[in-house]
Amino acid sequence: MKKYALQILGFLIGFAISAFLVFQILFLAKVIPHGGI
Amino acid sequence: MFSKIKVFVLILAPGLIVGAVMGIYPGYKLYDYTWKSADFCMQCHVHDYVNVAWKKGIHGEFTTCHDCHHQPLRAYIKEVYIMATKPPTFPQDLHQTPHVPTKICYSCHLSQGADLSTITGPMLKKDIEKIPKVDESYQHHLHLGKMTELKELKSYKFTAQERSNTPQPIKFLPTERGEKRPIECADCHGGPSNRGHNFAATDQSCVRCHESAHQSKMAQKHGCRSCHFQDFLAPVKISK
Numbered sequence: 001m002k003k004y005a006l007q008i009l010g011f012l013i014g015f016a017i018s019a020f021l022v023f024q025i026l027f028l029a030k031v032i033p034h035g036g037i
Numbered sequence: 038m039f040s041k042i043k044v045f046v047l048i049l050a051p052g053l054i055v056g057a058v059m060g061i062y063p064g065y066k067l068y069d070y071t072w073k074s075a076d077f078c079m080q081c082h083v084h085d086y087v088n089v090a091w092k093k094g095i096h097g098e099f100t101t102c103h104d105c106h107h108q109p110l111r112a113y114i115k116e117v118y119i120m121a122t123k124p125p126t127f128p129q130d131l132h133q134t135p136h137v138p139t140k141i142c143y144s145c146h147l148s149q150g151a152d153l154s155t156i157t158g159p160m161l162k163k164d165i166e167k168i169p170k171v172d173e174s175y176q177h178h179l180h181l182g183k184m185t186e187l188k189e190l191k192s193y194k195f196t197a198q199e200r201s202n203t204p205q206p207i208k209f210l211p212t213e214r215g216e217k218r219p220i221e222c223a224d225c226h227g228g229p230s231n232r233g234h235n236f237a238a239t240d241q242s243c244v245r246c247h248e249s250a251h252q253s254k255m256a257q258k259h260g261c262r263s264c265h266f267q268d269f270l271a272p273v274k275i276s277k
Contacts, residue, residue: 003048010049014056015063022064023071030072034107034155 072157078102081120083127085200087233094234100158105141107155128200134191142222146171169270171222176268180225186214187245190227210241212248238262238269 071077075097079088091097096105119125143151145160148170153162171177193211198204225243226236243261250256 006045006048007052010052011056011059012052013049014053014058015060016056018057018060019064019067020060022061023067026065026068027071028110030103030157031108031110031113034103035109035112037110 072103073101073159075102081116081125083125083131085128085131085233086202086204089202091234094236096234096236099160100156104144104156104158105137106135107141128197131200134195136191137223139221139223142226146222148173173273174269175271175273176265178273180220183220184217185220185224185246186217187224188213188215189218189221190223207241210245212245 075091125131140152141155144153144156145151145165145168149172153165156162156165172181188211190210199207224245225238240260240262243265247261
């Protein structure tokens with residue numbers, strides 16, 4: 001049971017980090033060249 | 038101790054990898070929504086008639102907000118803070134007219150030297166190339182090479198009536214003089230007579246400079262563009 005909980009936790013962490021990074025990279029790649037920091 | 042961490046990582050790793058792969062698409066979709074959907078922008082940015090004008094106008098179909106409205110990264114952070122603490126409401130929180138530099142217009146409407154890097158709207162670059170280019174049309178070319186002393190239309194303060202969702206047409210535009218400067222797109226395609234995002238040039242824009250031209254009744258009845266409009270589409274050079 002603990003093993004499955006850890007696997008689900010791993011999935012959620014991976015999902016959140018990946019989605020956040022993809023969003024941030026694409027968003028910043030547009031914002032910074034257009035308007036700067 | 039080390040083996041415990043190893044076991045922990047080994048159990049966590051498969052879920053982490055699968056989650057990371059599956060998170061790519063939602064991350065992209067989130068970017069796509071925040072960057073390309075006007076609905077996202079309009080949640081925070083209170084507007085008057087400009088929302089209606091943008092949706093009705095041709096730019097509403099072929100551009101995104103970000104194509105023309107650029108702001109620094111710190112502004113996005115500030116917006117999140119303002120939305121969390123004091124969300125703006127219309128009309129009391131609508132104070133300013135956004136600054137859109139002329140070079141943004143050039144991105145799509147100039148034949149050479151145009152910077153297309155900021156354009157992210159639904160139009161493909163090969164289709165942007167097909168848009169009529171103002172530097173290749175006779176009267177646009179002529180006007181863009183001239184100077185004016187008229188103050189920029191964006192320098193005038195909007196009245197409450199103009200800041201409403203039902204602005205009435207304006208009969209006369211201001212003609213105050215200032216420093217000499219090159220004519221810009223917004224001198225003819227901007228200003229209160231063609232409120233936000235409705236960029237069609239109006240006769241009121243012509244009269245600001247050409248007030249003494251054609252005093253006849255016919256000109257006053259039919260307006261400037263009945264005779265001169267085609268010159269703004271005619272090519273600079275007619276190929277043989």
